[in-house]
Amino acid sequence: MLRELFFAFAWFFAALTFAISIGVPNGYGIGTSLLFLSSASLLYLKPRWSDLDEDDKRLVYAFLAFGLSMFAFIYIDDFRVRDLDRPSRFILVIPVMLLLLQSKNHKVWLWYGVVIGAILAFALACYEREVLGYGRAKGGEHPIMFGDTGMMLGMLSFVASTFFLTHKRYVWLTLSLLGALCGIGASVLSASRGGWVALPLIGIFLFWQCRFLVNKKTWVVTAITSVSLLVAVVLISQTGVKQRINETIENVIKYDNGINKESSIGLRFEMWKAAFYMFEDSPVLGAGKHSSVVEKNRFLEEGLINPAALKYGHAHNEYINALGYRGIVGLAFLLIVYLVPLRLFLKKMNQYKDNWNIKSYAMAGALVPMCYMDFGLSQVMFAHNIGVMMYAFPIVYFWAAVRWAEKEELAKSTAF
Template sequence: MLRQYFSALLWGLAALTFALAISTPNGYGIPTGLLFLASASLFYLRPKWCDLSLEDRRLFYAFLAFGLSMFVFVYLDGWYTRELDRPSRFILVLPVLLMLLQSSNHKEWLWYGAIVGAIGAFALACYEKFVLGIDRAHGSEYPIMFGNTGMLLGLLSLAGASYFLAMKRYFWLSLALIAAIAGIGSSFLSGSRGGWIALPIIGCFMLWQSRELFSKKSLVGVLVAAFILLGVAVAVPQTGVMKKVDQTLVSLSQYYSGENKATSLGMRFDMWVTAYHLFQESPILGVGEYGEKAEKKRMVEQGVIPPAMLHFNHAHNEFINALSQRGLVGLAFLLLVYLVPMRLFIKKMEANANNWRIKSYAMAGALIPMCYMDFGLSQVMFAHNIGVMMYAFPIVYFWAATRWAEREELGESKSN
């Protein structure tokens, strides 16, 4: 009985990670910190390494390899130990993975957490935008991080909607759909354009994977509703979407004509060019985060890059930033921590194509690296605490949920 209550507590904390993520200051940090402290229970649970599947180990080793590789790069960059904090989360989450694989109750609470988190994010964004008059909703984070996390919560809620639809639980289906719109809406209100690219791409992926749940008429209805909602988001001036689109087009024109390169988009292009020059200096292991500062000063003195580039600590692109600071080796480890989890989840989706008790959790897990690869095109997500935490921990949550869903289905089939 005590173990059942403890399992419920663990999954409750996992759900709170989503529920509090951006609607409260450091909302993601408290539940994840408590989960890590609770992982001391492994001494009591005594998980056996041989009980882990090959897939469990692949995820475990992918996170471990990325975390340790970042430690090595910090050492090569001068051993500034404060830079160990964020990559250490990929290692500290591993005992949580082992613990959740031993704790089977209440995985469904992840959906409830995502729903509450997405609706809470939208409520906060509306308050900041329409009551306080803030130009870009941001909560206690940077607008880009707020918007990208809101988009992630919205898409997780959409994955939850597929689960509730398959289970014919229409009340929670309605709430999940509202939460999906809310999470996406919070991204729009933040003005974070980079996250918007994820919506049509990942939305189409999820719709294609869920096509068997819809009749032809309902599928057409879903598409029409999606286009109407998108049109409303673009057309209503208060959302700021059309303003951002116009700014993007103007910035592109001004940058390439040479009229004005100091726009937000223009500065990004200059950051990417700067990162390319840094990559050429050390293509294998990169110049390092701190080594980059000295290299930038030298390039400014030589007139290679504009002086404004000295004010930025990263390239606002996860992939290009990895190349410049950690070289081809660093990029390889970054791709490892994206592609290994994504492939593991997609394999689970393929193996359980018609079983939504399992597939929905696997689909939610797969869309996390998908979203992050999109977000990484315009932001270095892993340079922020929330970016690291809302990647590593949710992947562990949904992997453990997928594995438990498999075990439960296997148990039911044996009993039948």
């Protein structure tokens, strides 16, 4: 009895990660911390490495490779202990994965957490914009991190709707669709443009995967409704979307003409230039975050970049930042931590393409690296605590859920 209760708490903490991730300041760290502390029980459970299948091990290897590679780069780059904190999460999440692979049942709670998290995020965004008068909703985080996480929660809520639809749980189906709108709404109110790019790209992927779930008439109504909502969001001035789009276009044009290099877009271009200059000087291992200060000052003296770009600690692009600070080797490890989990989840989606009890969890898992690969175009997500935590832990959660769903299907097939 106590063992089952403990396992239930493990899944509750996982669901809590989503539920209060950005709706509560630093909420993402509460469930993850409790779950990591719970993983100490592995000393009693004593899982065996041989019990893991090859795909489990590939995910472990990918996280270990990225975490240890970051440790190596930190050692090379004027070693500072505090820099070990964020990459260490990719290693510390491994015992959490092993714990959840031991913890039966309750994986459905992940969907509840996702939906609640998206709705809470939107409620907080509305409060900050309408009551507190903030120009951008941020929920105690950087507005970009808040908006991008909200967008991911919204998309995960849409995937939750596929699970509830196939299980004919219509109340939660309605709530999950509301959660999808709320997550997107939180992103809109954060005025974080980078996350908006993910909506059409990943949205097409989601609709394609779900095309056979409902009839054509429903899809037509859904498409018309979605387009109408999108147009409304753009046209309503209070959302700030149209203004942000116009601002982006204007900034790009002005930068191209050699003026206004200190706009948000102009500074990004300047930071990207600096990162590429560093990559040219150190293409294999990069210039290093701390060691690059000398090089950046040289670029400034030579008039290659705008002085305002030097106050930022990263290049506001995950890929370019990796190239500048860690070179080709660093970029390769970044792609590993993106593509290995993505490939594993897509493999499960293809293997169980008509079994939504498994496919829904696999699709949610695939969305996490897909979202981050998009968000990384305009932000260095792994430079923030929330960025690391809301990547590594959700991947582990959904992977454990997929593996348990597989075991359930196997048990059903052998029962007959």
